[in-house]
Amino acid sequence: MKALIIARFLIVGIITFLLTACGNQQEQSSKEESGAVNYQATLMEQLIGAKPGDVIEIPEGVHSIDRSLSLTVDGVTIRGAGMDKSILSFKGQVSGAEGLLVTANNFLIEDLAIEDTIGDALKITEGDNITIRRVRTEWTNGPATENGAYGIYPVQTTNVLVEGNVAIGASDAGIYVGQSTNVIMRNNRAEFNVAGIEIENTINADVYNNIATHNTGGILVFNMPHLKQAGYGTRVFDNDVWENNYRNFAHKGTPVASVPAGSGIVINSNDGVEIFNNRIADNNTANIIISSLFSTGYSDKAWDENFDPFPESIFIYDNEFSGGGAKPGTFDLEALRLIMFGADGRFPDILWDGYADAAKMQDGTIPEDLRICMDNGAAQMLNADLPNNAANPAIVTAAHQCTLEKLPPAFITQLP
């Protein structure tokens, strides 16, 4: 009996040995690759494995990242030690269309920099309650067509606070909010981008206390066709918008490629826009431009029945203008300036392309609440008459001296 027990014991041992011998070979060889630990892998693990409520700290230093980062978990905070201290550098990026892509709600990112991404720096889509604060996005080689398109880029988001950020060198827009609702964008600085700050197809946005300078266009309020929502209700106030005269370095074909260098604030096909209390100076095409998608290379074959290309209910008041308009950024506009105002003359502060919706007119005039109104002291408005190939451009200040009911402030739910 005893011998049998020993024999059994032995046999079990041998069997176990044989079984594990079979398995071990495989396991050893397959696990040896998981050794290399670097900051990129650590950060990716933190982002992918994040749980709601997590705070992911980006330590001080320049961290090289070569692939796109992404976050899909709600309620996460990413926090650095400062926009000049915690730097994610994508200089060696080999794959991915953006630096950091976030598809999540209740997201806060603050106090860090994202540099030199191949494509967009920080893209956030379909999120509610988004805060982007004191983040710097920059292409450190300076403005160039090869730079990524967007710096800070929330799209299809709601309740968005974008404050204290710095954006430099984007080949489309430095700080952009698109297809979003309830947005506050304040205390940001945008320099050397094609579009400094852009609000597109967005409902209820307040854009204030920002600085936009040395961009091609300072602050843009645009609507584009074929999208789910048309934008309206944007207030642009208390901003400093000067010398946005940088040459347009956007990729041909992008809507911002049609923005002339020297554009201060541009409204394109958007409705219900107020521009007030801004300091707008020395933008060489015009300090304010009001235009329609018709003057940006739109094809009639791609007509969108639901799209309204006419800028309506625009109210410009109490802005402080100086200089500007003396060196328009396109050949056609420069020719128009020379013809109308002479070699030393300048465009007035407000330039309108002249497109208006004939279908909405009553006895040849636009209904009062849809007008383009100005109540801005001595500032003048030029109708460039582009619908008729600039046949009859004219100063139309008197016809547009009017007021509109003021818009309510934008409201976001999570404002601290």
Added chain:
Amino acid sequence: MTQRGLTFLLVLVLLATGCSRQPPALEPQFFQEENPELLSEWQMLRVEGQSLQLADGVTPFDLNAPLFTDYALKLRTIWMPEGVQGEMAEGGIVNFPIGSVITKTFYYQQAEEGAFNGRVLKRSYIAGAVDPALSKLETIRLMETRLLVHREKGWEALAYVWNDTQSDAVLTRIGDARRLILVDPKAIDAAERETEFTYIVPDTNQCAACHVQNATTKILSPIGPKQHHMNKDFSYGGKSVNQIVHLQQIGFLKPDGILRPAANVDWRDENHPLDKRARSYLDINCTHCHNPVGAADTSGLFLNPETENGPQLGLCKLPIAAGAGTGGRLLDIVPGKPDQSILVYRMETVKPDAMMPELGRSLAHKEGVALIRQWIEEMAGDCA
């Protein structure tokens, strides 16, 4: 020796020989919560000698038009536990039950025999065989096996990267990047005979970036195993059977349900109308994002089969937020003018900020681009 002693000895001998020749049969496992570190723990498939074996019940299938992934070849399988069944649903969807495990193994033919040197052969397609699924593994480089697992909390995506000895694959959450050289000895242009590229294994979030086909609900689901993609014949045990019929015969799918009438086509098959081939190609490569509720709905460009010819399909449409993706061109599709169409540029380029799809390729799909070029070339009309 007693009879019992003899039995023990026999068992021992069996085990000892079994170790080297006949390992215990694979028994597919479903893990409800846990993500095993090794692919072998799922017991769906396994390398035995120089072949990749599928477990009983792990059923291979194919797609009418597959997604392009840097010319990688793919072996797809589906398995589900006893006692559950999938069913056909609206819109070409197949509802696979909880417990289903779909695998996709990405591999290349080595350009040269012997130890792998990073050089892989450009092959457009190898028909999948069942037993063994892949033979002559000494000439094949297994890259990764991706799993879609239908758990109680929903579908989850896992990626396993094959080790150098091809004995097993290891789970990765953060993906991987491998430098490879694509070798095409038959290329007429000498410059195309060798192309360096980075093969990317997606990280977990990137898996979701494609498999979340509704960007609002953010629900992850399979892309390929839909009726219009799977409605084709496949050789099971030497007998060619419609894949959906086969899945019904083996009890994976209920025998009735809504069958989507139109199948996609093999876009390489010139017997099919050009428009159908092009739309099938765009469907499998683009629809998961470019649909009215997908991640690319921000662009207003929809390439799903239901979208009619018009601006939403890209005809004469201005791009939205395309950045470098325009390639200096003005409109998504200009009929008759592939070289003026942004769609073609984004398929041709390999620049990460401009190319489409954004994920899943580092190389251009020459043959796919040629198809879309021809489609636009022969398209009537203009954008004047």
